[in-house]
Amino acid sequence: MQKATALMHKSLRLLGAGIHTAGPGKDYPSHAHTSWELVYYVRGRITCPIGDDTYAATPGTVLLTPPRTWHAELSRSGYTNRFLQVDATSTWPWPRICYDDGSRSLGRIFDALVQESAQPRADTDRLCTLLLGELDIHLRRAAAATEPTTAEKLVAQAERIFEERFATGLRVSQVAAELGLSPSNLRATYATLRGTSPSAALQQVRLRHALGLIRNSNLPLQAIASLTGYHSASHLSRHVKAATGKPPGTLRTTA
Structure with missing residues (x-):
């Protein structure tokens, strides 16, 4: 994982971002972080135990794991994801799972944050602060919305x-x-x-x-x-x- 300088958005800080790819049967073992982990799945079908719950992820699924919560990825078909490490309180009002729309509103933000973290420029801090704020709004809206049918x-x-x-x-x-x-x-x-x-x-x-x-x-x-x-x-x-x-x-x- 490539990290950029910690980036501020009010009480949020982007600690790092990257891409993870695994083949069929190449599971990611159970682990926990001291920060939030936000994962956007780009390819594949994955089963993800998070805490006491288990989620099925397909392309466009976003899984959000709070700090100090054990989680894993069980690779059914091989997969690729974009991940963000975000410093926020464990009670931050985000859902545990949400889904992107047809315009890839969430995927676009994940892609941009990963790219900026991998290749920081003079204005990276400013751009990432804006992107993180936009992502926060989308996720808060998802949390407030009725669970999709x-x-x-x-x-x-x-x-x-x-x-x-x-x-x-x-x-x-x-x-x-x-x-x-x-x-x-x-x-x-x-x-x-x-x-x-x-x-x-x-x-x-x-x-x-x-x-x-x-x-x-x-x-x-x-x-x-x-x-x-x-x-x-x-x-x-x-x-x-x-x-x-x-x-x-x-x-x-x-x-």
């Missing part, structure tokens, strides 16, 4: 999969199978909670990334199509024109 958790997990693998030719049927659902069940659940279909939501993720590349790069359309999960340049062009009313070439802002 099983359906809400499944939809949130589907949205995280869309964000992580939109460029791979991902199909909704594959996502449903990973979540232990039938495609029709996932479609019905998604329609109830989001008012749209999972295929439309996946298409929106692909289109958002494709439009970003069209507007801010000189990559050929075929390359952008390959990077964002479209079958061909013409397939990409049809979707861009349907969404914006303009062909991709008129949207380019770079020479």
